[in-house]
Amino acid sequence: MDYRNKLVLAPMVRVGTLSFRMLAAEYGADITYGEEIIDHKLVKCQRRINVASGTTEFVEKGTENVVFSTCDEERERVVFQMGTSDAVRALKAAEIVCNDVAAVDINMGCPKAFSIQGGMGAALLSKPELIHDILATLKRNLDVPVTCKIRLLKSPAETVELARRIEKLGVPALAVHGRKVADRPRDPAKWDEIADVVAALSIPVIANGDVLEYDDFTRIKTATGAASVMVARGAMWNASIFSPKGKSHWEDVKKKYIRKSILWNNDVKSTKYTIKEMIAQHSCLELPEGKSLNKADTLEDIAKLYEFEDYYWTVKNIRPLTHDLGYVL
Secondary structure, three states, rough: OOOOOOOOEEEOOOOOOOHHHOOOOHHOOOOEOOOOEEHHHHEEEEEEEEEOOOOOHHHHHOOOOEEEOOOEEEEEEEEEEEOOOOHHHHHHHHHHHHHHHOOEEEEOOOOHHHHHHOOHHHHHOOOHHHHHHHHHHHHOOOOOOOOEEEEEOOOOHHHHHHHHHHHHHOOOOOOEEEEOOOOOOOOOOOOHHHHHHHOOOOEEEEOOOOOHHHHHHHHHHHHHHHOOOEEEEHHHHHHHHHHOOOOOOHHHHHHHHHHHHHHHOOOHHHHHHHHHHHHHEEEEEEEEHHHHHHHOHHHHHHHHHHHOOOHHHHHHHHHHHHHOOOHOO
16 A cells, blocks of 8 residues: 555544445545454454445354445555554454455554553553554564554654654554644644654654645645645545545535445444534534434434435345445445
8 A cells, every 4th residue: 555645534433434434535535544443342253245235344243233344445445443452362353354454553542541441542652562562463464554543642752762663663654643642632733743753754654633624635744744644523524625626515425424324334323423523513413403313213214314215215125136336326
């Protein structure tokens, strides 16, 4: 995978499922990260081909719970992001999915309590030996690229030191979120500290933080010297941020997302969460739309709410007849 001059969809829990990744790619995303999946969860999964929907699914054994889903169309751009605190378990999990994705990425930046308490995410930033074990083990045993995404440490010098250690392991790129663990999304991203990392490394750095408009892709690249740019909230609120033609109205993007959620049979909780994030940013969840969405229990309910019932049943009826719904519908 080429990590230079790319527009990248960031990993976002509950958002970065197949339907949203396909939406982002349609608007211009070059690389699309899936939502973080914990290794404990993936090792309990088995791979299956869903012929009806044209997807490859990783399903929790003994259940119908789809933990991760992908398709051939995104094979060359989808990055599987994993949460882990153990090299052996990380490898076991990665081996289950590695033949169906373009790359594997280790989450080393999540500041949430669940990750920290489990020794995952940002907890790894203070454990360089464990980082070494995880990345070296994966690189030694996998045929796909292995990368990681970090946050800033307490000082620029510490961040640069860790980044250099990671580079020496032979990773092809490093994603850097320009905030520290204690920072909140409202705190400005420190582009200058990402620039310090870029200046110290020879591998591509993917800059992440405060990319909310298409012009910000150029601004952050100019400010940091980064090879590529990653966007999270800006894409969640309006996935057309990736389009050089300019943003589409968020209502139109929302409708496209709902259609893709129906097409790819997205999890209803994920679908509701993502729609709610769009509404909360651009409108108000206390209006009738938000209240009706709260009551939706199935994709069919969401289809009815947004007047996509005919589309829903068309997909339901055609799905058993074709693998390639993207071209049919």
